[in-house]
Amino acid sequence: MPKKITLKFLAERLGLSKAAISSVLNNSPLAKTFSAQTRERILKAAEEYKYKPNYFARYLSQQRSYLIGVLSPDVAEGYDAGVLAGIEEYLLQSDYHYFLASHQWSDTRIDRTLQMFLERGVDGIILINTRLMSEVDVPVAKIGKADNSHQGLSIIIDNHEGIRRALEHLVSLGHRKIAFFKGHKDSADTEDRWDAFVAAAQRFSIKVDPKLVVQLERLGTQQTSAVEEGARGAQQLISRRREFTALMAFNDVSAIGAINCFREHGWRIPQDISVVGFDDVIAARIVYPALTTVQQPLQLMGQTAAREVINAITHGMRDQQLVLTPKLIVRNSTASPCVTPRSASKSS
Numbered sequence: 001m002p003k004k005i006t007l008k009f010l011a012e013r014l015g016l017s018k019a020a021i022s023s024v025l026n027n028s029p030l031a032k033t034f035s036a037q038t039r040e041r042i043l044k045a046a047e048e049y050k051y052k053p054n055y056f057a058r059y060l061s062q063q064r065s066y067l068i069g070v071l072s073p074d075v076a077e078g079y080d081a082g083v084l085a086g087i088e089e090y091l092l093q094s095d096y097h098y099f100l101a102s103h104q105w106s107d108t109r110i111d112r113t114l115q116m117f118l119e120r121g122v123d124g125i126i127l128i129n130t131r132l133m134s135e136v137d138v139p140v141a142k143i144g145k146a147d148n149s150h151q152g153l154s155i156i157i158d159n160h161e162g163i164r165r166a167l168e169h170l171v172s173l174g175h176r177k178i179a180f181f182k183g184h185k186d187s188a189d190t191e192d193r194w195d196a197f198v199a200a201a202q203r204f205s206i207k208v209d210p211k212l213v214v215q216l217e218r219l220g221t222q223q224t225s226a227v228e229e230g231a232r233g234a235q236q237l238i239s240r241r242r243e244f245t246a247l248m249a250f251n252d253v254s255a256i257g258a259i260n261c262f263r264e265h266g267w268r269i270p271q272d273i274s275v276v277g278f279d280d281v282i283a284a285r286i287v288y289p290a291l292t293t294v295q296q297p298l299q300l301m302g303q304t305a306a307r308e309v310i311n312a313i314t315h316g317m318r319d320q321q322l323v324l325t326p327k328l329i330v331r332n333s334t335a336s337p338c339v340t341p342r343s344a345s346k347s348s
Contacts, residue, residue, distance in 0.1 A: 005049045014045055025051075068098040068309060069117030071110065072128040074226075075102050078253050078281030079298065083128050083143055086302025094310055096123070103130065105186050105218065124309035129188045139312035141305035144188035153308045154321045155301050159189055162294035162326035163196035164203070166248055166276045169292070169328055171204045173336045175246040175274060179212040181233050181258070183250035193250060193278070211242045216254055230257020238265060245273065245337035252277035252284040252293055259287065259333070270335035280329055289332035296326055 011018045016038070023030040024042045031039060045051075070087060072080045084100070091098055099117060103109035111133045117125055118136065125136060129144040132151060140152035145159075170178055180197050183190030201208050214233040219225040233254060237244065238261075249255035255277035259269050267273050269289055277284055280295035301324065308317065 005051045007051075010042075010045055010049065010051060013049075014041060016042070021046075064123050064313070065121040066096050067120065067122045068096050068306070069114075069120075069122040069125045070098050070100045070128070071113055071117070071125070071130050072100070072102050073105055073130060075100060078226075078283055079251060079279050079296075080128050082279070082281055082296075082298030083302040083305075086299035086304075087126060087306045088302075089299065090303040090306035094306075096306075096310060098126075105184075107133065123313045126305045126309060131188075139309050139317040141309045143301050143305055145192055150319050150321075152312075152317055152319060153305065155305055156321065156323055157189070157296050158323055158325050159192045160196040160199060162278065162296075162328075163193060163248070164200045165326070165328040166278070166294050167197070167200040167204055167206065169330065169334065170246045170248070170274060170276065171206070173274065173334060175337050176206060177209075177212070177242075177244040177246070178206060179214070179237050179244045179247045180208075181230070181247065181249040181254050182213055182215045184216050184218055187250075190250070197248065209242060211240045212237065212244050216250060226253045227257040227260070230254030230259075231261040232257075234258035234261035238262075246334070247273065247275045249275065249277050252279045252281045252291060255291055255293070255333075256283060256287050259291075270333050272338050274334040274337070276334060285331075292331045292334040293329050294326045295329045297324060300324075 007018045007021060010021050014021065020034065021042050024034060024039050025046055068091065070084070072084065074080055075084065087098065099120065099122065101113045103113060110130060114125070114133060114136065118138070122138060124139040124141075127140065127142045130142070132140065132142060132149045135151055142149070142152065142154045145156045167178070178201070182194050198208060214236050216229050216233055219229055219232070230249065230253060234247070234257065237247070247255070247258055249258060255275050259275055262269060262273055262275075269275060275291065277291045277293035278296075279298065280293045281298070284291040284293050304322065311317070
């Protein structure tokens, strides 16, 4: 027996082609064309001889690394985590693996990481809520409205439809004094979601009070800090002593932080204040009360990006934009407004 077990050795040992053995060991779609008995023979032989695939040789022969670079602002944040789950779920069913990196909103880190991906020979790149600094020579999929670049696939959510549905829900409950958390200055959907709020408010004859608009500011890189951003935003609203009956938050994480702050000031959710988020992250379903939110199909977005990048590696990617329609998920954080709106003067 040779010192190094090769694909050729296994093929000769089993009387099968190298392509057949490779497809089974990599669980590629072609593997399903072989009988269960043949697949079992191959897997047992690989285990018995402790076969380890030579990825470098495969790269040289096929000119592919079977690696995808994935770049995200913060891998721990709810939105990014939901998208990543979809990417991983799809790639686990393929021949591809992925590099994952975060840039913490640093343009320098974005540029360096993209260069590192290319130097490592990735076959494609997926960007989550991250703008493409310059054109790359591999297929790319972008999730979120991060820039105006038209290279590759862009998967975005219809923010105007999502915000419209959220405000329509609050108005139908009787809310007229509605506060708004504006997103971080460097976040992909901030301006689009703000424009959507202004347009929807005008449509429903809701006055946009500048004193009821809070710009979220980034406090750090940890998940707990993202919640604290929402808590600080709620504290700002309270300190301004303006009456309001509902809050439309930029995302679920800030909405959850706001709920915590309101509760600490003795406000009941939703009896005293209704809160609506955006994203539908897992935490939105388990926070108390469960959060009414605009649902983005986060996992589907990740799966779609992964599928299209892999398809483009083989067949070439055309530049395209995919716009997804969000859903309003009504839970327990919204209700008809209190007869007497809460304000800071009544919360001490």
